[in-house]
Amino acid sequence: MDSKFNIEEQLDYAIIEHGAIQHLKEYELRKQKNSVRRQLFMRVASYSAAACVVLAACLGGKESLDARRIGGSADISDEAKGGSVVVALMNDGNNKEALKQIKELRLIIVEEQASQDEWSDYEKQELDYLEAVCLLRQGRFISGRKSLKVIVSNNGYFADKARSLLEQL
């Protein structure tokens, strides 16, 4: 039985078909490998992120303890003019209430400043210093340090005390 089809042409088609199937198999393998690689990367990345969180928590914990210790040792006995109520609260360990009191005293300053100028610069700066110490005693390392830096840069009555605390932090 004689065959009439073009053998070369049909073989070309068979080669293309075979090539296409092989190509798709390789493509699937490539995709699987990439997927495994991606999963591995995600795993390593998530472990690294978790390690960073733990490290940050440890460091944050240590900083918070340092802040409490240094804030606790800060001398506030002389600062009892405008902020006597605040100092009393701080000595009782009621730092939250002390911060609230500082806020209220600042509002009074704003209201009365224009008319009476009752509040001296010393008293205003005293409140700033007490606030910084209060924050440290609460374990708020970053906020406390920031407040102390502002006091030092203003170079006012409490700059030396603030600098001394900053050096300890």
Next chain:
Amino acid sequence: MTEEQFIQGIRAGKMRVFERFYDEYKQQFIAFMLGPQNVDTLEHAEDLYRMACAIVHNNIRAGKFSEKDLEQSTLKTYLNQVGKYTLWGERRKMSPPLVFEHERVFNKEKFDNYVSETDPTQEQLLILRTTVNSMPMPCSKVLNLRIFEKLESKEIARKMGYKNDRSAITQVHKCKEKLVAIAKERLNKYGYGF
């Protein structure tokens, strides 16, 4: 990508387009095979999908399915239909044709009993496929680069480590001759005169 872009890309031999085409229709094809066509395993459905993609790819490259055929059926329907016939053929130990006209895939009668002097018979198709699949290295690689990937002789020489493009041309020619000779020998053995 649009269906027209898939056709144009595949016809131009762009492998990335073929890969995107493969990803685009895979899920729905597998669902069609595992559902209405009762294919028993996912692996079998995936094999059928690769085969259907290869057949559609071949038909597009051979100009048997083009943009104008999209007026009659979408690429998705065409692919599903090719997959369905491949499965039926497989169940009756039949090998699908290497290339065929678009309308043939929508006419079961024509698809099953197509007898033409210019088309290989079932047995001949099997012989041709087996001959190509069993082609040893380096001929399998060289012919794949030239015919499937449509690479220039220079690129084939670089990939195969030949001295120059002349060597690549000679190698392609020799391999093609060898393949045709083996195929003819096998066809003759089964009583088909060549």
